[in-house]
Amino acid sequence: MDQMVKVHRPTLGQRALAEALARGDAALGEGIETIPAAVYTDPERYAAERRAIFDRLPHLLGPSALLPGSNQAIAHDGYGTPLILTRDADGRAHVFANVCRHRGTRLIDSDEVVPAKRIVCPYHAWAYKPDGELAGIPRADCFPGLDKAANGLHEFSCVEAGGLIWWAKDESADFGDALALAPDLDAFGVGGLHLYRRRTHDVAANWKLIIDAFLESYHVQRLHASTIAGFFADGITVADTIGVHQRAAVGRTSYLSEIDRDDWTLLRKAVTYTYQLFPASVVIVSPDYINLLIAMPQSVGRTLVEDIMLIPEPPTNNEAEDHWQRSWELLDEGTFGNEDFQAAALCMRGLSSGQIDRVTLGTLEHGLADFHRKVEAAL
Numbered sequence: 001m002d003q004m005v006k007v008h009r010p011t012l013g014q015r016a017l018a019e020a021l022a023r024g025d026a027a028l029g030e031g032i033e034t035i036p037a038a039v040y041t042d043p044e045r046y047a048a049e050r051r052a053i054f055d056r057l058p059h060l061l062g063p064s065a066l067l068p069g070s071n072q073a074i075a076h077d078g079y080g081t082p083l084i085l086t087r088d089a090d091g092r093a094h095v096f097a098n099v100c101r102h103r104g105t106r107l108i109d110s111d112e113v114v115p116a117k118r119i120v121c122p123y124h125a126w127a128y129k130p131d132g133e134l135a136g137i138p139r140a141d142c143f144p145g146l147d148k149a150a151n152g153l154h155e156f157s158c159v160e161a162g163g164l165i166w167w168a169k170d171e172s173a174d175f176g177d178a179l180a181l182a183p184d185l186d187a188f189g190v191g192g193l194h195l196y197r198r199r200t201h202d203v204a205a206n207w208k209l210i211i212d213a214f215l216e217s218y219h220v221q222r223l224h225a226s227t228i229a230g231f232f233a234d235g236i237t238v239a240d241t242i243g244v245h246q247r248a249a250v251g252r253t254s255y256l257s258e259i260d261r262d263d264w265t266l267l268r269k270a271v272t273y274t275y276q277l278f279p280a281s282v283v284i285v286s287p288d289y290i291n292l293l294i295a296m297p298q299s300v301g302r303t304l305v306e307d308i309m310l311i312p313e314p315p316t317n318n319e320a321e322d323h324w325q326r327s328w329e330l331l332d333e334g335t336f337g338n339e340d341f342q343a344a345a346l347c348m349r350g351l352s353s354g355q356i357d358r359v360t361l362g363t364l365e366h367g368l369a370d371f372h373r374k375v376e377a378a379l
Ligand code: FES
Pocket: 100, 101, 102, 103, 104, 105, 121, 122, 123, 124, 125, 126
């Protein structure tokens, strides 16, 4: 966990995007592109994505703030494998199968954080430490010769960096691109933030339709006319990549050209940075808080999306609580739930009808085309 007090300033990459916005650069595609509708609706395509992407690559489980203290644990089922995320006595994060080594019982059955100095199986009370070690067996005399050391919880690869916790089902997964994001996230101080709220949306849409909504700003003035459009009145977008991930910035050119672009507080007011963490998560950086969106596909046409809001510190009075509550409602319910996710679900219904065989992308939507090329390449 990142507990160091740091002086936060933009990274060179973040600064370069702000400079590009101040110059009035805008990232535009060269022309129209199309994507076959079947990439969103074909069950076989979905099965191939599960094998090649979701069973292989590192995925986001949540922010470090999900487990703020040592000896804590939480169950996580969104990726289809029953997991327990823990923080051990030394503060280290681990990911285990949520399955008892005795006879397979599910160990933790709550999606809230639980104290976990010992994780005790509800069936016969085998007890595990939050580092996975099998610590105790009632009536141990009935298991002659059992090697306790070989019966710890099954552990998966896990990396905590930049204030985010990643895991992979595949033990040979490469976390290099997850680590490469850490300097950018550290610049926002993500590791020191407080988890204000989290909520899981159940969206009747293919997972890529959720991600698509965060890869173009073409819809912002239309779909979000009554929520956030005003914040992006003359917004333009620039973008680049960090490994397989995409970094984008939307900003107000005129205001940006007037401010000290090394002043992080002013810069964050002028520029909204968003990151698409390949494959299926998004980080949205507002002036004083951050949302993580973690999309977890359940079937070709259904996706759970967890929205997590991170704020600088726990609210200490009603005024602060009201402030964060309004921000939470504006984005979680208003913008994401009722607009972006709803649009994704409507898209899914239209595409599933089979009435069009391809979608058409304009020059403002080339970020989507890049994303779909990466998905294609991963298959
Ligand atoms: S199944 Fe867990 S202790 Fe028996």
